[in-house]
Amino acid sequence: MATDLSKIQTLLVDADLNTRRILRAMLARMGMDKVTEHANLTDAAGSPATIDLVILDADQAEGAALRWIHAIRHGLTTLNPFVGAIVMTWNPTQQMMIRFAGSGADDILVKPYSPKQVQDRLVNLIENRKKFVVTSDYIGPDRRRSPREGQVVQLIDVPNPLRLKCTGEFDRVNIHELTAHAAQVIDSEKVIRHGFQVAFLVEFALPGLSVHPPEKRAMDHALRAAHVLEDLERRLPPGELRLEATTHIRRMENLLGILKTRGALPADEVEALRREAHALMGLTSRVDDPEKRMNEVLAAVVGYRTRLDQLTLAKTTEAAASAGGAGA
Incomplete structure (x- = not known):
């Protein structure tokens, strides 16, 4: 060597x-x-x-x-x-x-x-x-x-x-400067990714949150957004973006807290959660066409839901085959 x-x-x-x-x-x-x-x-x-x-x-x-x-x-x-x-x-x-x-x-x-x-x-x-x-x-x-x-x-x-x-x-x-610069680049990317992820989780959860009682899978996905919001806020740079984004984060945290405590949200608060998620993604995405970014979120939700449905079908088919084999 x-x-x-x-x-x-x-x-x-x-x-x-x-x-x-x-x-x-x-x-x-x-x-x-x-x-x-x-x-x-x-x-x-x-x-x-x-x-x-x-x-x-x-x-x-x-x-x-x-x-x-x-x-x-x-x-x-x-x-x-x-x-x-x-x-x-x-x-x-x-x-x-x-x-x-x-x-x-x-x-x-x-x-x-x-x-x-x-x-x-x-x-x-x-x-x-x-x-x-x-x-x-x-x-x-x-x-x-x-x-x-x-x-x-x-x-x-x-x-x-x-x-x-x-x-x-x-x-x-200067290893400290090199490390700090790389960490800053990563934080910047994380903010973008987290904004997208929050919008994705909320959009995926919306149908299940809008029924009574809310679907467990929808609840689980919506509440996951709280951890993403926490890390997003930690990585926001000082300045106007941080001030604006923190406002939306606090509103979402409040709504998610209500969801966790009560186990449900009224229809108007479900819609408020959606609005805040969209606004936060618009701030953090740093693109000129927020509508295009939102379409990417919706496409990701459709793809994810399709994969979950396929997985459920595969498990059901496998279970049926196993039951049939056991009864033969």
Whole structure:
């Protein structure tokens, strides 16, 4: 390996002491001796922002490690949100791989692994790290094989502390400025995505909220908007946009609070929820044609509802086939 790995600060989290010893020895042979290790996420949670690489076991505590990576990427921990992240697992099931893909981690190691596999992951992370993408619920490497037709997704260059340390550039740049700039770009994208997502959730829920009693699926989707609103407000820049958007956010939070407490909304308040969602999306979308953006929301709702209906039909068909087989 042509690069110097000696300055990389690594955080290793695995409940198994032997695994930590083996991996630490592998890293040491590559010149990586600045390793802090913990047996659990609780002890690792307060790790400093100077960490460049996180390697952690993804099998513990029902996905807690992957949720932690997700939190890191969303700026909710003490770590640099652009830290290199490699997860390890003994059992790469389909469910595990879906969780991994949604966490924002850079790569995965399947146990048992060889020193070469570890080195290959590091080299790839240093030399070929993917640019980041942002959706309403994801920040991390762009893993799309091909973008959806008509979909425009901004690819974001984020600082790579591993590469900067290995190439000797770290001391010649201001990592705090680089990190702050990338975070600002991500916040800007998140605001746009969140505005769209809030409108989507409300539009999807409207038919089910308009009946008595409201449909559970509609309630669940509408109430999900509260978490999106919270993160949206956190990422709004100071200024006029923040002042205007916060007004709509507060009105929506009030309506969603009533929905959660009473289990229903009067028809006029359902319509008010819709108006506020539309107004918020109009503010945050930053496009000249809000109507076009709203049509995109409606198309997304139709597509999502169709997929849910297809999934329900498939489950019903499968259950009927199983019942028929059992009775034969």
